[in-house]
Amino acid sequence: MTKKLLILTTGGTIASVETPHGLIPALTSEELLSYLPEIGNDFVLTTKAVCNLDSTDMTPDHWLLLARTIRKEYEQYDGFVICHGTDTLAYTAAALSYLIQNSPKPIVLTGAQKPIGQEITDAKANLRDSILYAADSLSCGVQIVFDRKVIAGTRAKKTKTLSYAAFSSINFPILATIHDGRIIRYLPPEKTDGQAVFCDKLNPRVFLLKLTPGISPMLLSDIFRLYDCIIIESFGVGGIPDSLEKELFAQLQKYAPEEKVLVMTTQVTYEGSNIGTYEVGRRLRESFQILEARDMTLEAVLTKMMWVLSEENLTWQDICRRFYSRIDSDTLLD
DSSP states (O other), X not given: OOOXXXXXXXXXXXXXXXXXXXXXXXXXXXHHHTTOGGGGGTSEEEEEEEEEEOGGXXXXXXXXXXXXXXXXXXXXXXXXXXXXXXXXXXXXXXXHHHHEESOSSEEEEEOOSSOTTSSSOSHHHHHHHHHHHHHSTTOOEEEEEETTEEEETTTEEEOOSSSSOOXXXXXXXXXXXXXXXXXXXXXXXXXXXXXXXXXXXOOOOEEEEEOOTTOOXXXXXXXXXXXXXXXXXXXXXXXXXXXXXXXXXXXXXXXXXXXXXXXXXXXXXXXXXXXXXXHHHHHHHHHSXXXXXXXXXXXXXXXXXXXHTTSSSOOHHHHHHHHHSOOTTOOOOO
């Protein structure tokens, strides 16, 4: 049976054209697909433009819009391909992994480092591979297909700004590679026979604080006042410098742990955090109820906390359970 796929476009480099002011997303979804005329012979493809943005302008509202669009069309199609700018593609992939859970149908995100209309481009190969992967009967859940690699939506990070191999799978193997139209799977798909679970809310009041040497503690009072969750991207395996500790502890003492959620993570890309390794981190963990990101990507931590805190009247136990639950391979450590 011929597979029916919905191609959703959001703008990004893949759909951009050169102007005197730089690259601007301009191609329609139909124009984008016209660069692969042969692919329409094997699949029934429908296109829909969701938005037309540089991906730096994507927000949680756009993630919710994408999830709503897929939910509305879910029963009509066998799979979905989202064309997206690369700069925030990993955030969107992670967000959709929480907004659309346990999907037996594939939801594939892709993009390009060069516009599809240029003579030398990775866009055609990425789009073709994404369609092939989305049409495969074993594919399921949210993934990124880029430069012949298939990466779990919760494990991707953009690690190169110019190279075609723009994305890496962080602390987790790639799921598959695609060569000459053939999918070579390294991990068996976690295919479910159940129904996809759609979520329709996110809490955007999540703040990321990246520690730098000599950072001023004066920032903390406003951050705690304005946000429901503070993610601290610390040094190494995790820890708080003496200059920040007094004010951080003072702010944490003002609130119950479920009122202002603190998540500790690391700014080191690989191998995760372990805040209890050094005294500077252990003292924080022993003094307050906090969460630790461990081996999760920053993109997954940020979007997962938006999903976790989208529900109201959560207890601390509820928050811990939701955060530490394993969703689409987002965490390995118990």
